[in-house]
Amino acid sequence: MNFSTLPAWARVAVGAAGALGVVGGTIALTAFVTGSNLDQPPAELAAPTTTPSPPAPTPRPSGTPNPALRVVAAAVLEAEAQVLGIQPRELRSDFKAGTTLQSLAAQKNISEAQFKAQLAADLKPILDQDVRQGTITSAQEQAVLRRVAAVVPNWDHVGAARQQPAQSPTP
Numbered sequence: 001m002n003f004s005t006l007p008a009w010a011r012v013a014v015g016a017a018g019a020l021g022v023v024g025g026t027i028a029l030t031a032f033v034t035g036s037n038l039d040q041p042p043a044e045l046a047a048p049t050t051t052p053s054p055p056a057p058t059p060r061p062s063g064t065p066n067p068a069l070r071v072v073a074a075a076v077l078e079a080e081a082q083v084l085g086i087q088p089r090e091l092r093s094d095f096k097a098g099t100t101l102q103s104l105a106a107q108k109n110i111s112e113a114q115f116k117a118q119l120a121a122d123l124k125p126i127l128d129q130d131v132r133q134g135t136i137t138s139a140q141e142q143a144v145l146r147r148v149a150a151v152v153p154n155w156d157h158v159g160a161a162r163q164q165p166a167q168s169p170t171p
Contacts, residue, residue: 071135072127072144076153079123083115084108101154116152123148 074088081091084104094104105115127141 068136068140071130072140075123075126075130076148078126079119080154082122083110083118095154095158098158100156100158101152102156112152112155116149119152120145120148
């Protein structure tokens with residue numbers, strides 16, 4: 001298929017669909033990494049506080065991802081790229097092409113255990129900086145680090161790919 005022959009509106013539609021796919025994958029990856037349910041706030045955020053709190057923020061429209069989840073997803077992607085010795089945009093491109101971390105690590109002779117240990121080591125300073133900037137809480141950081149210590153995100157699948165039904169061949 002030659003995209004240059006498509007009308008401009010079709011190229012815009014294809015680009016928008018691709019962008020939505022990337023955003024959806026990022027949200028699914030973040031939810032997987034943090035072990036959170038996107039319909040409910042994380043338990044750390046839902047716990048009552050003993051000090052008076054400012055007025056409740058205006059609720060986000062449904063479908064708008066939690067900013068902290070986006071920060072965590074970016075941090076995890078950056079740390080995964082560091083472990084592999086590549087740039088985050090290169091890793092994102094590999095994910096879009098359907099490549100898993102398992103296959104990328106195998107190319108570099110890195111076992112899952114080695115990857116997991118190095119990922120946790122590389123992720124902590126990134127998350128520490130996010131805590132200092134106030135984009136995530138210390139409790140959220142600890143939850144992400146516990147989750148990553150238990151399972152490597154995208155190890156044997158790519159983002160939301162495991163949640164999508166298999167497409168039937170076109171006749």
